[in-house]
Every structure is written in structure tokens, then in C-alpha cells.
Amino acid sequence: MANDVAPLRHDPEAGHPLIEDEHGLTPEWLTAVLRARGRLREGRVTQVTPSPIGNGLLGLNLRLALTYDRSEASTPSTLVAKMASRRAESRESGAALHLYSRETRFYQELAPRIVKGLAPALFADVSADGRHFCLLFEDMGPARGGDQLAGCGIDDARAAMVSAAALHAPLWAKRELLELPWVDRNLMVSLYVGKMPPYVPACIERFAAVLEPGVAEVATKFGACIGRYFEKHAKPWTITHQDFRLDNLLFDARGGQVPVAVLDWQTFLPGPGALDATYFNGAGLLAPLRRQHEESLARLYHEELVAGGVRDYGWEQCWNDYRLHAAHGLIMGIVGAAITASTERGDRMLSTMINRHALQMMDLDTLALIQR
Amino acid sequence: MNQPLAARLVPQLDPVHDGRHRLRDLPLERESIPYVISLPEHGLATAIYTWVNKDHLGGALFGVLGPAVGGAPIFEAVDGIAMGPDRNFDDWNVGPVHLSQDLRMQTSRLRATAARAQLDITFEALHPAYAYGFHPDGCPAYAATNRIEQAGRVRGTLVVDGRSYAIDTTGARDHSWGTRDWNLPQHWKWLHAQSDETVVHFWQIQVEGRIDLRGFVHRDGLMAEVRTVDVDFALDDQGRQQRIDAVVHDTAGRSTRVRGEYFAHFPVVPVPTCTLLEGAMRCEIDGRAANGWTEFMWPTAYLEYLKAQRATG
Numbered sequence: 001m002a003n004d005v006a007p008l009r010h011d012p013e014a015g016h017p018l019i020e021d022e023h024g025l026t027p028e029w030l031t032a033v034l035r036a037r038g039r040l041r042e043g044r045v046t047q048v049t050p051s052p053i054g055n056g057l058l059g060l061n062l063r064l065a066l067t068y069d070r071s072e073a074s075t076p077s078t079l080v081a082k083m084a085s086r087r088a089e090s091r092e093s094g095a096a097l098h099l100y101s102r103e104t105r106f107y108q109e110l111a112p113r114i115v116k117g118l119a120p121a122l123f124a125d126v127s128a129d130g131r132h133f134c135l136l137f138e139d140m141g142p143a144r145g146g147d148q149l150a151g152c153g154i155d156d157a158r159a160a161m162v163s164a165a166a167l168h169a170p171l172w173a174k175r176e177l178l179e180l181p182w183v184d185r186n187l188m189v190s191l192y193v194g195k196m197p198p199y200v201p202a203c204i205e206r207f208a209a210v211l212e213p214g215v216a217e218v219a220t221k222f223g224a225c226i227g228r229y230f231e232k233h234a235k236p237w238t239i240t241h242q243d244f245r246l247d248n249l250l251f252d253a254r255g256g257q258v259p260v261a262v263l264d265w266q267t268f269l270p271g272p273g274a275l276d277a278t279y280f281n282g283a284g285l286l287a288p289l290r291r292q293h294e295e296s297l298a299r300l301y302h303e304e305l306v307a308g309g310v311r312d313y314g315w316e317q318c319w320n321d322y323r324l325h326a327a328h329g330l331i332m333g334i335v336g337a338a339i340t341a342s343t344e345r346g347d348r349m350l351s352t353m354i355n356r357h358a359l360q361m362m363d364l365d366t367l368a369l370i371q372r
Numbered sequence: 373m374n375q376p377l378a379a380r381l382v383p384q385l386d387p388v389h390d391g392r393h394r395l396r397d398l399p400l401e402r403e404s405i406p407y408v409i410s411l412p413e414h415g416l417a418t419a420i421y422t423w424v425n426k427d428h429l430g431g432a433l434f435g436v437l438g439p440a441v442g443g444a445p446i447f448e449a450v451d452g453i454a455m456g457p458d459r460n461f462d463d464w465n466v467g468p469v470h471l472s473q474d475l476r477m478q479t480s481r482l483r484a485t486a487a488r489a490q491l492d493i494t495f496e497a498l499h500p501a502y503a504y505g506f507h508p509d510g511c512p513a514y515a516a517t518n519r520i521e522q523a524g525r526v527r528g529t530l531v532v533d534g535r536s537y538a539i540d541t542t543g544a545r546d547h548s549w550g551t552r553d554w555n556l557p558q559h560w561k562w563l564h565a566q567s568d569e570t571v572v573h574f575w576q577i578q579v580e581g582r583i584d585l586r587g588f589v590h591r592d593g594l595m596a597e598v599r600t601v602d603v604d605f606a607l608d609d610q611g612r613q614q615r616i617d618a619v620v621h622d623t624a625g626r627s628t629r630v631r632g633e634y635f636a637h638f639p640v641v642p643v644p645t646c647t648l649l650e651g652a653m654r655c656e657i658d659g660r661a662a663n664g665w666t667e668f669m670w671p672t673a674y675l676e677y678l679k680a681q682r683a684t685g
Contacts, residue, residue: 006381006383006384008384008386009383009506011385011386013389013393013394013517013518014386014388014389015388016386032386032388035388036386036387036388038476108381108383109380109381110381112381113381176624176625
């Protein structure tokens with residue numbers, strides 16, 4: 001009867017108010033949440049030991065090791081919490097871009113309709129001003145993380161295609177869910193259209209030493225027609241992750257129970273699903289491997305969509321969308337370079353993205369599709 | 373104001389709210405749980421209602437109504453019973469009523485006794501409870517801090533004047549806690565209609581010159597909040613509801629029609645200035661057999677005037 005996938009909201013009367021920072025992750029708060037979710041019957045959490053995960057710029061990710069006053073069958077030994085950054089400046093950025101509220105509401109309202117491939121959220125809520133949020137997840141570990149710079153093998157790429165389709169199919173063309181008043185797609189599109197073209201020359205200059213042949217020309221030509229690219233975002237749409245790449249995926253999660261778990265939904269948008277599939281392959285596969293398997297990976301994505309119940313979306317349209325949206329990765333690389341400070345690792349990541357996605361655009365003749 | 377409701381997943385409330393709450397030290401604070409069960413096949417209906425105030429004084433009523441009762445409804449009630457701060461609704465024994473909720477918002481057992489009637493039923497929830505507090509405009513402050521509504525499968529027996537009636541049907545319950553100002557609303561229509569497949573609930577309240585509306589439709593496994601309702605109804609010469617025809621539009625874009633005819637009534641007067649006309653109905657939801665109940669609230673003086681007007685034609 002009970003829908004056990006919808007996360008709890010703040011509820012001071014029930015002992016789990018919205019907490020502002022990691023100091024709120026007390027044994028009492030966690031006891032209240034775990035009891036509400038049926039993970040704890042009679043026992044209590046007696047100790048919480050947090051340890052940071054990753055180096056999130058805008059968010060704080062913590063793994064929480066829990067101890068209890070008694071043993072119960074369903075109690076988790078670890079959980080994962082995601083909260084606003086400790087730094088006020090980062091919190092302001094997260095709030096201004098609506099990133100905290102967008103990700104929280106994704107877990108409140110959309111994730112329970114998708115379920116597969118997502119970390120189950122036990123608690124999800126955000127403050128009215130969007131500056132504080134708390135997501136409490138089941139721990140998806142042990143799992144194997146991806147390495148964006150090194151790229152991945154074909155098996156991981158196949159798993160990613162299956163995962164993308166599983167994320168996209170449940171909300172495919174569901175208009176009432178895609179016209180979300182709290183997601184401003186136009187804001188992101190105008191950010192991309194406004195930020196990218198003026199930065200193309202500076203970006204080419206910044207990465208001149210490492211750009212592959214032809215990449216600068218593709219970037220310049222695309223910068224001149226980015227508006228036309230967005231005009232070609234044909235429906236049907238679904239919920240797209242928009243940053244569906246190795247760094248945001250966990251493979252063989254929960255000790256192999258979950259083939260791929262997809263993290264970080266701060267930038268999701270309604271849009272064409274093939275975008276995530278193209279973006280993953282462009283970013284995660286080195287060019288020779290990608291060229292060898294690209295069409296079969298796209299076909300796998302399409303077959304999985306159909307198996308997931310998607311109708312009226314033929315292979316021809318899928319392949320056309322796939323080729324078109326190779327441009328998304330180039331946008332992410334160039335806009336990423338425009339809004340972040342230069343660091344050695346960051347520059348290596350961004351130049352790799354720009355190279356890989358521009359090469360993918362060349363291979364798929366993306367510019368011709370945009371200009372047609 | 374009522375915000376326009378977008379389609380969204382209806383949040384779920386912490387099941388700890390199935391239990392008793394700590395009430396604020398305010399004059400109108402109280403907590404209450406009614407169960408209503410309509411048994412048109414037997415010509416019977418029953419209402420069980422229990423409450424407790426901030427001073428831990430509790431009360432309960434057990435009513436049995438309908439043509440099979442013959443004459444006035446069976447009605448047993450107590451109030452002002454010292455319950456203490458620690459008694460919970462998993463073992464709540466007050467006057468004619470013994471309530472055992474599982475404190476998980478899933479099941480309960482309810483027993484009630486009056487001179488002419490005995491009730492012993494179990495309630496098994498048909499859907500996650502709907503909480504008014506999650507509405508974008510919240511739970512109306514004059515009604516409660518929060519309030520849940522839930523329909524369930526009801527099984528058991530009702531004995532009236534020694535005759536035993538088997539119960540295997542659907543019914544509804546709610547649970548509210550906080551301030552209840554009976555005098556602020558000018559009128560309301562509270563409706564529950566349910567079958568095994570579909571549950572419809574709304575509470576449309578005229579208050580301070582505006583209309584507040586809360587509710588949900590649970591159908592095909594999807595709960596969606598009520599966006600608007602169109603209600604047509606008829607009253608008899610006592611101001612009691614005779615029939616109702618309500619079309620409920622929800623945020624999932626669905627329209628659900630409830631049509632009912634009343635076969636049993638009784639009034640409840642929580643404060644002298646306010647009269648609740650309880651009505652059990654046989655009904656249909658989109659043409660399929662269902663059970664239902666409504667409560668129409670009237671200011672007592674207005675209801676008397678209405679009756680007088682109708683009496684004089």
C-alpha cells in the first residue's frame with residue numbers, strides 16, 4: 001500500500017526538521033528519519049561519524065557511518081548526505097542558479113517516478129530561499145566510479161546506454177511533468193547562447209596548444225549557429241540529466257546490485273533524451289573506440305527506450321537527434337571554461353571535453369544537421 | 373489565496389502522525405479522529421469519533437443511523453474524560469470507544485459499544501494518507517495544524533438490537549490536530565467516496581468570504597490533489613443533504629464524478645453555534661458502485677432559519 005520511494009519532507013513535529021548544515025545530522029534526527037521510513041523499529045542511532053566524499057564546489061557530500069543501540073535487520077550501516085556548501089559564496093551561487101532547489105525537487109517529485117538507477121532518497125527538502133537543502137540517500141557503495149580523463153570501455157558504455165534509456169523512458173513525452181514551473185529551461189538556454197559565442201575565441205587561444213586539428217574551426221562555426229541548434233531541439237522530450245558522464249555515474253553500485261547509478265541532478269532539464277546518450281559517448285569513449293561502436297550504442301539506447309514503452313520515436317529520428325546533440329558536449333566544455341578559474345586539472349578536463357566533443361561533431365556531421 | 377495547483381507527486385507524511393500529538397497551550401487546541409462507514413446494503417451507517425484537548429481531556433461518540441435502526445439514531449457519547457498525556461492511539465479507550473491504530477497509518481482495530489449496538493471492525497488503508505499540510509497553501513489554520521485523510525477496507529461486525537450485520541466494505545477516517553475554530557467557517561462540504569479502485573475526498577470550505585479547497589483523488593495507483601470541484605446538491609426541508617452530484621477535477625488532469633443519494637443522517641453539534649449534518653450515502657464513482665459520506669456544516673442559527681423558510685414554503 002505505502003509508496004516507499006517518496007522521500008520525507010521537513011517535519012519538526014515528527015523530529016526531522018530541515019537542517020542547515022552537517023551539525024544537524026544528529027543521532028536523534030537520523031533516528032526520526034529511519035523510523036519514519038521503516039528502517040528502524042525500536043532502536044536508536046547512537047553515533048554518527050561523517051566523512052567527506054569528493055570535492056563538490058557547490059555542495060557538501062558526506063558518508064555517514066551509523067551505530068545503533070541494538071541490532072535490527074534493516075538498519076543501514078552507512079548513509080550519504082548531500083547539503084549546501086559550507087562556504088557562503090558557494091551557497092549563494094547554488095541558490096542563485098536554483099541548483100539546490102532543482103535537485104531537491106527532482107528527488108521529491110520526479111525520482112519516485114523513475115526509481116531505477118537512482119540512489120533512493122530517504123529525506124529531501126530545501127529551504128524557501130533555496131540556500132539550504134538536505135538530501136539523505138541510501139549509500140550506493142560499494143561501487144566503481146568512472147574516470148573522465150581516462151575514459152571507459154565498451155561494456156561501461158553499453159551499461160550507460162541502458163541506464164540512460166531507463167531514466168528517460170518513464171517520463172517520455174509526459175507533458176504535464178515536463179512543463180515544470182520550477183524548472184526554467186529558457187534560463188539555461190539563454191545562458192548557453194549568451195555565454196558561449198563570445199568566449200569561443202578566448203577558449204581557442206587558451207587551449208591552442210592542445211586542441212586537435214579542426215577543433216577550433218568547429219567551435220567557431222558552432223558558436224555562430226548555436227541559436228539555430230537550440231531551435232532544432234525537436235520533441236518528444238523527457239527528463240535529461242544534461243551532465244551524464246563518467247564522473248557522475250557509479251558502476252556496479254551496491255556491490256553489483258545496481259549496474260549504473262546516476263548522481264548529481266542539479267542541472268537536469270526537460271529536453272531530448274538522445275542528448276544524454278550522445279554526451280556520454282562523446283565524453284567517455286576515446287575517439288577510435290567511439291567511432292567503432294557509436295551507431296551500435298545509439299541503437300542499443302533506442303532499443304532500450306522501446307523496451308521501456310516509448311512509442312512513436314523511430315530509429316531514424318533517434319539517430320538524427322543523437323548526431324545533432326553531439327554539440328551539447330562542446331557547449332559544456334566551452335561554457336565550463338568561461339565560468340571557472342584556470343587550474344591544471346580543470347584545464348586538462350575542459351580541453352579534453354572540447355576535443356572529444358568537437359571530434360564527435362565532425363564524425364557525426366553535426367554542423368551540417370544544424371545548418372540544414 | 374489558493375495557489376494554482378500543478379501536477380506533482382503528492383508527498384507522504386511521517387507515519388508518526390498516526391499517534392498522538394503534543395498540543396499547544398492555546399484555547400481551541402484539540403486532536404480528533406473520526407471513522408465513517410456507510411452500509412446502504414443493510415440500511416445502516418456508523419460513525420465513531422474520538423477527541424482530546426490540550427488539557428488531555430478526551431471524549432468519544434458512537435453513532436449508528438439509518439432506516440434499519442428505526443426511529444432516532446443510536447447515539448452514545450462522553451466528554452471530559454481525563455486521558456493523561458501519555459495514552460496513545462494504539463490503545464485508546466474512552467467511553468464507548470476503544471481504538472487501536474498501528475501508529476504506521478496502515479491498519480487499526482476499532483470497537484464501540486452502546487446500549488443497543490456493538491461494533492468490532494478492522495481498517496486497512498487503501499492508499500497512503502493524504503496530508504493537508506503538503507498543499508501549497510498548507511492546512512487551513514482555523515481547521516488544524518495538519519490533517520490527514522485516508523480510506524480503507526473495513527471488515528468486521530455491527531450488532532444492532534441483537535442482530536449481527538457482517539461488514540466487508542470501504543470506509544474513511546481522518547485525523548487532525550491543532551486549533552479548530554468552529555465559528556470561523558460559514559459553511560463546508562466534506563466528502564469521502566470510495567470503492568476498492570478509486571477514492572475521492574474533498575473539503576470545500578466557505579470562510580471569510582472566500583472558498584478554501586483541499587482533497588485528493590486516488591485512482592489507478594496515482595494520487596493527485598483536487599484542483600476544482602463542481603458540486604450540485606439538494607437539501608430536504610430539514611436542510612439535510614438528499615443527493616449530491618460532484619465532479620472533481622484533479623492535478624493529473626482527470627475528472628471524477630461522484631453521484632450519491634443519502635439514506636441516513638444525524639446532526640453533531642460540536643459547539644452550540646455550529647451544526648454538522650452527517651450524511652451517509654449510496655453512491656457511484658464514474659458509474660461504478662461505491663460508498664460515501666458527507667458532512668455539511670451550517671451555522672446553527674442559519675440552519676434554523678433555513679428550516680423555517682422551507683417549512684413556510
